[in-house]
Amino acid sequence: MKKSKHLLHPGFRMTSKKLPPLSPNPYKTYHGQTDSFRPSILEEPDGFARLLLFNSCYESMPTSSKMVVFDTELVLWKAFNGFIYQNTRHVLLANSSKEGAISGILSVTDFIRVMLRFNRERESREAASGVQEEVKTIQTDSIGKMSIRDYRELVQTEGNFMDLVSINADQSLLEAARLLCHHRIHRLPVLDPDNSSPLFILTHKRILKFMWCFGQQFCPSEWRKKTAKELGVGTWVGIRVVFYDTRLSDCLDILLNKGVSGLPVVDSKTLEVQDIYTRFDAVGIALLQANCIDVTVKEALAYKRNIDLQTERVVSVKETDTFWHIVSVLVESSVHRVCVVNEQNAIEGVISLSDVINFMAVKPGKALKPTKFTQHTQSAAGDLSDQAITARLQQSEKEREEEAAHKRNPTS
Incomplete structure (x- = not known):
């Protein structure tokens, strides 16, 4: 089992080159403050979709995140015990035979599937023998002794297997929202576009918070x-x-x-x-x-x-x-x-x-074409000190204030 913790830039970051500035200080929008957006922009029905379209997944990266990775050769019941010890709803799976490449996710859905399967098998044995069996734990059952790899192969033969759905960090947040919606999944691994290593897990909760922090001006009346x-x-x-x-x-x-x-x-x-x-x-x-x-x-x-x-x-x-x-x-x-x-x-x-x-x-952004950002700053941001990051944020805020002032008074 491996843990990785990424200490990155504080909070959300905002790309403002292709989108008008949201406010002099984007963090103030959390409590409903508004800025000087033109009414025509505010009333666009796809405002939130465009906000996500013009921001890459990098922009929603948390300040710090814990990622738990299990090898696919780990015994299944030990993996489920890991859910309790790590207090997590999911773990990433790495294939040691492929240089540790991320091959899937093991989630509480798999845990439930195993429990129901074990319960059905126990009830079938009781019905056949007419004797109630002593309650067993998952680790004493054959399916609990399987490796994660063998379990995934079993799920595949039953037609319930789902390939890993992921997204590169330089793709848009709108594309991430589309993937979550289309595949009806609750977590989306975000991968480094250079080496495909996992950076963090993107969820509905984090996307909604991004829209709430930076897009309240788009809310239709x-x-x-x-x-x-x-x-x-x-x-x-x-x-x-x-x-x-x-x-x-x-x-x-x-x-x-x-x-x-x-x-x-x-x-x-x-x-x-x-x-x-x-x-x-x-x-x-x-x-x-x-x-x-x-x-x-x-x-x-x-x-x-x-x-x-x-x-x-x-x-x-x-x-x-x-x-x-x-x-x-x-x-x-x-x-x-x-x-x-x-x-x-x-x-x-x-x-x-x-x-x-x-x-x-x-739904409002259904007609918008996907955007892929050619430049990203994750590697640079990860190497910066706290002082350097703060200085960049202050400079970015100053630029947004100047751009907002120019839009309010173009002749000045």
């Missing part, structure tokens, strides 16, 4: 007046929920096969949202001798509160809240989804990060 339901954002029909007495195996089956990453746990009578069970919450439930997935959701929720995992809390909004308010809640709460409730706190809808980014940027 109707987004501040209409609700998400009026704009057609989110899921409002056929919402998938579970109850406290739902079997965990059934809950995990929905998470794996129905295209959702989190299930609201609601009261069976009032439909009031009580909790939420996500894919990540399943990590660890079957790794101890005393636990398996043949429990209820209530028991599983009690178990997850007793282990040291950063689980997602329930965040709800009112059905009368405007779409832009919901966007602000998603950003400031740093969650993957919000539950929309009525006056009785009964669930009415679910809005995820992917729903929001698809509506704000992917």
Whole structure:
């Protein structure tokens, strides 16, 4: 197992050569401050899409990031234990036979697939023998003893294998958003275009925060007046929920096969949202001798509160809240989804990060052509001292202020 930590430039960086300056200080836009954009630019429906188009993935690189890499020869149950110890939802996979090239991602989705497979095999053996088997852990089962490489080959024979989807750091953020949306994935490895080494993982959450920090001026006025339901954002029909007495195996089956990453746990009578069970919450439930997935959701929720995992809390909004308010809640709460409730706190809808980014940027920017940036500064930025980076940011801010002043008064 290898860890790599990239200490890079602070916060987001902004490319302003092909786009008018967002504000004298782009960091001030986080709290809704506006600048001197022309009204015609502000009202363009594809404003957020263009913002992402004219900024490469480099611009969203975090100040620091932890990346966990497992060799594909690692035994599967040890890899899943690593999820707990590293408190992560995914790890990158490196193929030692190909000089450590990144070949895929192992995520909590794989963990759930293994648990369900083990549970089905156990139930089949019990039905055949008529004797209930003693609860086993993943490592005692044959699939747990597989290497990651053998497991991926098994998944491929079953038709569930997915090739690695990645993006080069010099490609646009809009292309990254398109890949996340098209492949229905939640994380996208960003690779160095020179040597294909991984730099960081790009997610819906980080793209939305980028748009929030630097693009609030693009928000159409109707987004501040209409609700998400009026704009057609989110899921409002056929919402998938579970109850406290739902079997965990059934809950995990929905998470794996129905295209959702989190299930609201609601009261069976009032439909009031009580909790939420996500894919990540399943990590660890079957790794101890005393636990398996043949429990209820209530028991599983009690178990997850007793282990040291950063689980997602329930965040709800009112059905009368405007779409832009919901966007602000998603950003400031740093969650993957919000539950929309009525006056009785009964669930009415679910809005995820992917729903929001698809509506704000992917659909409006459908006709925009992909952009690839020929120059990047990652290597240089990585070698700079903190003082040098600060000086560059101050110089960049000064240039933006001068350009903004010139646009306000071209004759001066």
